[in-house]
Amino acid sequence: MVYRIHFTVQDLARTRVAEAPMPLHELELAARALQSRSQPARLDAWRHHARAQLSAQARMVLTLMPAVGYSPGFLSPTKVGAVEDLLEQVRSTPRERVRASLLETAHHHPSLPEWTRHLADDASLFAELCTGLSHLHACLLGPHWDQFTEHLAVDRTLRLQQLLTGGVEQLLTQANPQWMRWNPPVLEVRMVNGADRDLYLEGEGFLFIPSMFCTRAIVTDGRPVSVSYPAGQDQHLRELTTPASAPGQARSPGMSTLLGRTRTTVLTTIAEHQGCSTKELAARAGIAPASASEHASVLREAGLIHSLRHRNSVLHSLTPLGLALLNTPERG
Numbered sequence: 001m002v003y004r005i006h007f008t009v010q011d012l013a014r015t016r017v018a019e020a021p022m023p024l025h026e027l028e029l030a031a032r033a034l035q036s037r038s039q040p041a042r043l044d045a046w047r048h049h050a051r052a053q054l055s056a057q058a059r060m061v062l063t064l065m066p067a068v069g070y071s072p073g074f075l076s077p078t079k080v081g082a083v084e085d086l087l088e089q090v091r092s093t094p095r096e097r098v099r100a101s102l103l104e105t106a107h108h109h110p111s112l113p114e115w116t117r118h119l120a121d122d123a124s125l126f127a128e129l130c131t132g133l134s135h136l137h138a139c140l141l142g143p144h145w146d147q148f149t150e151h152l153a154v155d156r157t158l159r160l161q162q163l164l165t166g167g168v169e170q171l172l173t174q175a176n177p178q179w180m181r182w183n184p185p186v187l188e189v190r191m192v193n194g195a196d197r198d199l200y201l202e203g204e205g206f207l208f209i210p211s212m213f214c215t216r217a218i219v220t221d222g223r224p225v226s227v228s229y230p231a232g233q234d235q236h237l238r239e240l241t242t243p244a245s246a247p248g249q250a251r252s253p254g255m256s257t258l259l260g261r262t263r264t265t266v267l268t269t270i271a272e273h274q275g276c277s278t279k280e281l282a283a284r285a286g287i288a289p290a291s292a293s294e295h296a297s298v299l300r301e302a303g304l305i306h307s308l309r310h311r312n313s314v315l316h317s318l319t320p321l322g323l324a325l326l327n328t329p330e331r332g
Contacts, residue, residue, distance in 0.1 A: 001196040003189040003219050005227075007206065012168050012185075014205025014224070017159045021152050023083040023137065023145075024090070025220075026211055028076035029228060030140040031065040033213040043213075053139045057132030063113055068193050070108040072101040075133060078209065078226055083137055091130045095120045148212045150272060155210040155231035157274040157317055175208055176229035179217035189217050189227060199225055262287065266295040270305055270316045271326055277313040 007015075033039075034047055054062075065071045074093045079086060099120035106112050119126055141148065162170045172182040181188045187206075205224045210231035218228040259267065262285075269285045270276060276284065282292035296316055299305045304322035308315045318326075 001191050001194050003191055003195060004198045005187040005189065005206070005219075005225060006198060006200045007185045007187065008201065008203055010203035011201040011205055014203075015168050015171070016205070016207060017156050017163075017171075018078075018080070018207060018209045018226075019156075020080045021149055022078050022080055022209060023141065024076045024086050024133075025078045025209065025228070026148070026213065027133075027137050027141055028065050028071060029211050029218065030213040031062055031136060032067050032218075033215060034140065035062065035065075035067040036215065038215045050139050055132065055135045055139075057128055058135040058139060059132070060115075060129055061132040061136050064105065064116070066109065070105050072098070072105050073220075073222070074098055074101050078207070078220055078222060087130065087134055087137075090133060091127070098126070151212060152210050152231055154271075154274050159208065159210070171208070176217050176227075179229070180227065187227075189219055191219070192216060201225055262291075263295050263298065266292065267299055267304060267318075267322060268326065270296075270299075271318050271322070274317045275315050277315055279313070281316060 033043060034050060061075070064075060074090060074097055077086060077089065079089075102112075102116055102119060106116070115125065119129065159171060159175060162174055166174075169182065169184075172180070172187055179190050181190075199219070199221060201224070207224050207226035209220075209226050209228040211218075211228045212231055214228045214230050216230070220226045220228070258264075265285050266281065266287075269281055273280065273284060278293050278296060279289055281296065282289040285292060287295075293314075296305065296307060296314075299322070300307055300316075303319055304325060305316050306319050308317075
């Protein structure tokens with residue numbers, strides 16, 4: 001069964017990748033992954049640790065975010081922002097929207113608990129659910145958020161490179177080939193919940209959302225329509241995001257011999273903070289801005305990084321050659 005997402009020329013022009021992580025949307029995907037059995041080698045240790053910390057209120061939220069299927073949209077807006085601000089927006093959701101969203105969810109999940117029927121009209125019950133949402137975020141995402149943000153930034157850099165070198169077609173083709181197939185002008189998304197329908201974007205565009213916890217492809221039928229996909233599907237990216245060493249440390253003695261200790265630190269820092277400015281690079285590498293600029297110039301001339309001027313800053317990212325060098329085994 002598939003979702004067939006129909007694109008117009010206007011939709012292709014408005015196709016984009018999320019500019020930053022979306023905390024509550026990612027939380028929903030993490031909640032689904034928590035209740036799933038997929039990717040045990042990658043996620044089971046995290047699942048075991050998280051389950052031991054869940055509060056009763058957090059378990060209420062999990063009731064409305066099953067491993068597969070519908071969940072109320074007001075709990076997980078696809079918005080960028082500070083988690084505190086987004087949680088406050090959820091608390092302020094109009095009761096009419098809460099009621100309508102729960103009716104839609106109950107249509108697909110008739111076995112929802114009895115308490116969900118009173119959620120829109122019982123202020124204290126709704127407040128308890130919002131508290132649970134905050135607890136769930138602190139438990140599932142909070143301890144790892146900085147690391148997740150960096151990994152998602154690396155994935156976005158890869159997708160933007162695909163967009164620059166191969167256009168929208170390459171982005172649609174390569175973002176998640178295991179679950180999505182581009183059959184112009186339709187993007188076919190394979191679904192595990194049996195859903196089979198056509199979605200027409202009608203010129204409002206399309207949004208890709210990379211996710212640390214998405215294990216397949218999740219369609220959010222909002223405006224714009226979005227699809228979440230697993231970040232790090234590219235093999236080199238998976239190697240890069242494997243925590244083989246502490247931030248800012250060289251990955252092998254051989255590389256330090258080749259580049260020098262400071263330059264290796266600069267290259268590794270750029271890999272871990274794709275798109276960082278020279279000022280940020282200097283601060284994270286623990287060197288002066290002038291020194292950071294000089295080392296970046298040498299790495300750029302060697303083809304290991306590329307730099308882009310944006311307003312008053314120069315932003316640095318890894319090249320495939322730089323990535324290959326970082327991923328070279330110690331004795332390779």
